[in-house]
Amino acid sequence: MNKCFFLSIIFFCLRTVVFSQTFCIKGTVVSSDTQAPLEFVNVVLSDKDGKILQGAVTDSLGRFNLIVDSHVQPIGKDLIFSYLGYESVRQSVDKENFGVISLTPSVKALQEVVVAGRRSPFSMKGGTFTANIQRSILKDAGNAMDVLRQLPLINIKNDIVNIFGKGETLIYIDNKELHSNEDLLKLSSKNIKKIDIITTPGVQYSASVGAVIRITTTTPDEGFSGIIHTKVQRGEDWSEMLLTNLSYAKKGFSFFADYSLQDLRMKQKQQTNVEINGLTHNLIQSNNSLNLSRRTHSLGIAAEYKVSEKHLFGIKYNHSLIGNGHYKIYGATTAYTGSKKDAEYSQISHYTPNGNGGNMNMFYKGKFSKWSVDFNADYIYGQTKTSASYDNNEHVKNVRNIVNSNSKNDYRLGATRLELSRAIGNSSVLFGADYARTRNNSYYNNDDMDLQNDLPETFTTNKQDLYSLFFNYKCNPYDFDIEMGLRYEFVNQLYYMNGAKRDDQSKTYSNVFPTFVISRPFFHEKMNMALSYRRVVNRPSYYQLRGDVQYNSPYSYEAGNPLLKNTYIDDINYTISYLDLNFIASYKLYHDKILFTIDQFEDKAITISRFTNVDGFKKISIASVWDPTFFKIWNPEIEVGFEKQFFKLSNANAVNSYNKPYLYISLYNIIRFPHALSFVTQAKCWTSYHSGVSRERNGMFVDAYLQKHFLNKTMALKIGAENIFNTYKDKWEMAFNTVNYKKDANDDSRFIYISLIYNLHNAKKYAGKGTRNSERNRLNTL
Numbered sequence: 001m002n003k004c005f006f007l008s009i010i011f012f013c014l015r016t017v018v019f020s021q022t023f024c025i026k027g028t029v030v031s032s033d034t035q036a037p038l039e040f041v042n043v044v045l046s047d048k049d050g051k052i053l054q055g056a057v058t059d060s061l062g063r064f065n066l067i068v069d070s071h072v073q074p075i076g077k078d079l080i081f082s083y084l085g086y087e088s089v090r091q092s093v094d095k096e097n098f099g100v101i102s103l104t105p106s107v108k109a110l111q112e113v114v115v116a117g118r119r120s121p122f123s124m125k126g127g128t129f130t131a132n133i134q135r136s137i138l139k140d141a142g143n144a145m146d147v148l149r150q151l152p153l154i155n156i157k158n159d160i161v162n163i164f165g166k167g168e169t170l171i172y173i174d175n176k177e178l179h180s181n182e183d184l185l186k187l188s189s190k191n192i193k194k195i196d197i198i199t200t201p202g203v204q205y206s207a208s209v210g211a212v213i214r215i216t217t218t219t220p221d222e223g224f225s226g227i228i229h230t231k232v233q234r235g236e237d238w239s240e241m242l243l244t245n246l247s248y249a250k251k252g253f254s255f256f257a258d259y260s261l262q263d264l265r266m267k268q269k270q271q272t273n274v275e276i277n278g279l280t281h282n283l284i285q286s287n288n289s290l291n292l293s294r295r296t297h298s299l300g301i302a303a304e305y306k307v308s309e310k311h312l313f314g315i316k317y318n319h320s321l322i323g324n325g326h327y328k329i330y331g332a333t334t335a336y337t338g339s340k341k342d343a344e345y346s347q348i349s350h351y352t353p354n355g356n357g358g359n360m361n362m363f364y365k366g367k368f369s370k371w372s373v374d375f376n377a378d379y380i381y382g383q384t385k386t387s388a389s390y391d392n393n394e395h396v397k398n399v400r401n402i403v404n405s406n407s408k409n410d411y412r413l414g415a416t417r418l419e420l421s422r423a424i425g426n427s428s429v430l431f432g433a434d435y436a437r438t439r440n441n442s443y444y445n446n447d448d449m450d451l452q453n454d455l456p457e458t459f460t461t462n463k464q465d466l467y468s469l470f471f472n473y474k475c476n477p478y479d480f481d482i483e484m485g486l487r488y489e490f491v492n493q494l495y496y497m498n499g500a501k502r503d504d505q506s507k508t509y510s511n512v513f514p515t516f517v518i519s520r521p522f523f524h525e526k527m528n529m530a531l532s533y534r535r536v537v538n539r540p541s542y543y544q545l546r547g548d549v550q551y552n553s554p555y556s557y558e559a560g561n562p563l564l565k566n567t568y569i570d571d572i573n574y575t576i577s578y579l580d581l582n583f584i585a586s587y588k589l590y591h592d593k594i595l596f597t598i599d600q601f602e603d604k605a606i607t608i609s610r611f612t613n614v615d616g617f618k619k620i621s622i623a624s625v626w627d628p629t630f631f632k633i634w635n636p637e638i639e640v641g642f643e644k645q646f647f648k649l650s651n652a653n654a655v656n657s658y659n660k661p662y663l664y665i666s667l668y669n670i671i672r673f674p675h676a677l678s679f680v681t682q683a684k685c686w687t688s689y690h691s692g693v694s695r696e697r698n699g700m701f702v703d704a705y706l707q708k709h710f711l712n713k714t715m716a717l718k719i720g721a722e723n724i725f726n727t728y729k730d731k732w733e734m735a736f737n738t739v740n741y742k743k744d745a746n747d748d749s750r751f752i753y754i755s756l757i758y759n760l761h762n763a764k765k766y767a768g769k770g771t772r773n774s775e776r777n778r779l780n781t782l
Contacts, residue, residue: 023068024479027098028426029058029081031105035370037062037423038103040132040194041083045074045093053077056525059125063426063476067524100425124577125481127517127530129153129197133189134218137635137672141680142707142718143229143757144173144187144215149682150668152582152625152639153197154213164641165586165621166199166210170774173215177770179318179359180298182260186227186245188759190713193218199584200517200532200573203470203485204419204432206774207513207537210571217765222249225761235751236267247765256302256316256766266292270730270745274555274607278738280337282605284555288331294353295324302766310367314768321356322384335555335605341396342605347553348391357382357411363768374419378771383410384780392554403551405446411542411779412439417771427475430485436466436775442560444548451551454601458548460560461496466775472515481530483517489537495562497547505545505562511537519575527578538567540594541778544611557601558609565592565613580628586621593617595692598734598741607739618646637668645690651737662689662696676709680720697731701749716757723750 029041041058043066056066068074074093081089086103123130131151133139141147148154153164161181163169171178173187198212205212226246233239245258268290276282302316329349335342359380366373390403417434445457472485488511495505519530546560568591575584592613601608623641630636644661664686672678685700705720730745 023074023096025064025066025068025074025079025093025096025098026426026476027064027101028423029062029064029083029101029103030423031086032102035102035367035423036372037428038083038086041081041103044080044082045072046078046080048078059481061423061426061428061474061476065479065521065525123528124575124582125519125521125528125530127198127200127519127532127573127575129199129582131195131197133192133194136629137670137678139190139192140672140676140678140707140709140713141189141670142705142716143189144184144192145181146680147189147192147195148184148213150635150637150670150680151195151197152627152637153199153584153623161213163197163199163211163213164623165584165588165619165643169211169213170201170205170209171213171215172769174217174765174767175214175769176766179770179776180260180320182243182262182298185229185241186243186258187215187217188227188716188757191217191759199575199586200515200534200571202430202472202483203487203513203515204430204472207468207487207489207511207535208539208774208777210536220247220249220761220765223761224248227760228758229755231753231755233751233753235748237265237748239264239266239751252306254304254306254314254766256300256304258298258300260296260298262294262296264292264294264296266290266748268292268745268748270743272744273742275740276600276605276607276738277740278600279603280605283336284333284605284607285335286331286333286553286555288329291328293324293326294322297321297323302768304767312365312767314361314363314766316361316766316768317358318360319356319358320382322354325351325353327351327353331553333553333555337605343397343554344395345554346393346395349553350389351386352388353384353386355382355384361768361770365767370422372419372421374417374421374769376417376768376771378413378415380413380776380779381411382779383408385409390551390553401448401554403446403448403451405444405551407548407550408441408443409543409780410441413437413775413779415771415775427473429474430470430472432470434468434771436464436771438462438464438466438542438775438779440542440779442542442546442548442780444546444550446551448551455549455551455557458546459498460545460547460562462542462545463494463496464775465492466490479520481517481519483515485515487513487515489513495545497562502562507565509566511568513537527576530573530575532573534571534573536569536571538569538594539774539778540564540566540611541780543780544594549608555605556607556609561610561612564594564611567592567594567613580626582625582627584621584623588619588621590617590619591615597693597736598739599736600738607741614647614649616647620644634672635668635670637666639666639668640664643689645692647690647693649693649736651735656693656735658690658693658695660688660690660695662691663687676713678707680705680707691732693736694732694734697729697733699728699731701725701728714759718755718757719753721750721752726750 029038031038039058043056043064044052045054046052053072056064058064077093079091079093081101083103086105138147138150149156155162161169193216196214201209201212229243231241240263242261247256270288272286274284298320300318304314306312331347333345362377364375386407388405392401415436419432421430440462442460446455468489470487474483491509493507495502513535515534517532521528544560544564545562547562549557549559552558570589573586594611595614597612598607598609621643625639627637641664647658649656666684669681681704683702688698689696702724703722705718707716707718709716728749730747733742
């Protein structure tokens, strides 16, 4: 009955729209020089006296639909097309379908025609949430990371950006894939034109990508430009950061250089309580304090040459290294068998990580007749090393034991990608192919002869070749927006341990990944609904696939799992938006879900952490966002979300359910005052919930900052604090097989900071977008 009721509502909406619209003017607006579609073109219906009657704005494909009110007679009226930097076009209305309208770039930007009435800077269409930053008070938020923190569905923790209900998220700035979120800190919010949050990425993206964020910037200035960003913060210790990005553009040539330095120092405290209910009952209690220091450098150079308006070449190289890395852990551990105290340890551990790596990109963008060509090639290489020393003093038996270990990882990735695309009337097609060749080696050893049987010296090699073909089609029949695509991937993976090929771990995959999105606007585009389906794959990282078992303490090991299989996900999404209110719901069915587990090592009083596959895992995610702007100075955003996993696991003679839902509410507030001053607060609270087989505890946090612009908004001073009340904790527990594991950690997430940003003009961005290959995220890079 509910199904029939829902279908009746949809039919009523469709009938209302179809029979009430007497005249619908449609068409596609493109640039005359490149034939590329133009987004956000103002399309205005005007009478002969110049009075604006109605208006519309083109979408990302340059399309517009202007539904004329029944009381307006459009025949004989004028249709005006206006876009910043282009000559306006005026045509008399004598038909509904205007086909393709070409706008010619002007030497001097013309003043935009403003559509009468209020139009929200935020919209959702076809499963894509779009924020027009230039038309919102987020224009003065600070940098791109500050803007993302204020957008719905985005969660940022430790500068890692995730989309609610989705997995891996790729971020692009002007079609360039980001390999480091430092680029978000280098981009001023006033230079951002719009941000698209794509919850159902097309097949041109890797099948393992769960969501995409695309940031489009405003037109860059020629000549010399750049940005300098410094930040100092104080938590339990001091940390500093320096980011610079410089560019020079003149007569088709562009040169780029950037440098970043991050000096991180943190102090953490944690308590763990472990029960092992195996052949005997064991209890291990630990208290640890961690001091972390790490310095990271990154340097990049790039160049572009624009041969003509139709041909652009570029090359870029970036190198990163870790220096002066040192982690020091002071720990105390007490172990019991039944009620008897077996051991009492004090432990001092030293970790010394270091490494370096490079990334080179070459690209070509061209136009041949009506076809656009985009070619990219990437080469990524690097290595990481960690030396560790564990000094254990056992006080019950008065025994001292020192364990030294070394681990090393090196990697190589070469990838190429070719895309061909063109517009055909109100539709567009895209063909493409890519190839990725990955080589990853990992090594581990320790010097304790008593541990050699359990933790032997291990050398693991992964060799993988990935081939893919994809096709995507977009069209606009009967006011519906439809996108459909297919992606085919063939993977050949060879696995070697200590020089010998392992047939059980060597695998071949051949898969097809479809994508389908359908959406339609209603009520003069005030409402939009979309339904989508996509099949996704999550491949285990090479770190998870390693073959070694590593030492952490006398009671704790960690290991890779060479037998891990790919996780396949069927993802169904539904979105609806009405003015400032947005709603999204998704259902995911997982096959061979990869979960983190802590289990008992053999029959000993030792835990082992590793990843494993499980089946029968499902998840639903629902979120609603209200994002209005009041009086042009106040932008509150209220987001409410619900997520629930459905999973049961048999342990011995019992069946455990891990179904506790995740509920949260978040509030963002941006208030803009006179004299270029703004105040931003963010608060979020959530309930206790299950994530995999662990149970995360409830929590909350409150962040705030005050920002002041100087020198015609080229300089910004920001003073702020995060986790003000120190209520955000890393607190969770896990019940898996014979192990009950509890952790309570203070991860040094409360701090105050001050930052200074100086923008010298609008810096030009390097146009190479990379191969969009998710293989990079499987590597243990810096």
